[in-house]
Amino acid sequence: GQSLEQPSEVTAVEGAIVQINCTYQTSGFYGLSWYQQHDGGAPTFLSYNALDGLEETGRFSSFLSRSDSYGYLLLQELQMKDSASYFCAVRDNNAGNMLTFGGGTRLMVKP
């Protein structure tokens, strides 16, 4: 099976940088995705890493180390609107390329 671990809560101040870590265990790792979900809203796709390294999309970056079964989401220049839950999700080719989600990290951005 698959399992993912990420912190349940992170707090940071506006303008700061925050890193949300994700470690995973899976038998057929294919890639790691990140989704954002605001309270009362639907998850929305942020990024995907299949290869080691850093992917940058504006203020958000995502990193993957396949050898360490580890990834992180980096949010820079935090804004109040970044307060949300962030989920990592593993794409597993031994599970029909389906996504298995972590429990989510609730990010609270304070003024």
Added chain:
Amino acid sequence: DADVTQTPRNRITKTGKRIMLECSQTKGHDRMYWYRQDPGLGLRLIYYSFDVKDINKGEISDGYSVSRQAQAKFSLSLESAIPNQTALYFCATSEDLAVEQFFGPGTRLTVL
């Protein structure tokens, strides 16, 4: 206009009742998914469908069934609802082999 819609958005029902949650999409995607979200557990896959003739069980299919009536429609049924099926249910779609999944707004189901 929303690309992935779910009805109803909220539903309260009683133990033992049959419930159907509906999902429609205008994205033209072949792949559709049903997830359940509980606090602290992320999203868990209930069923998925790669096309109209293809239905597959996910991680937590017990107590649920689905129907793919058309490319655009994927329904989730609870044959006899129980209180521990109280949760937020999301439908999602994706293109074949695509990384990104597109989620509907969710249905909040409460079973009393």
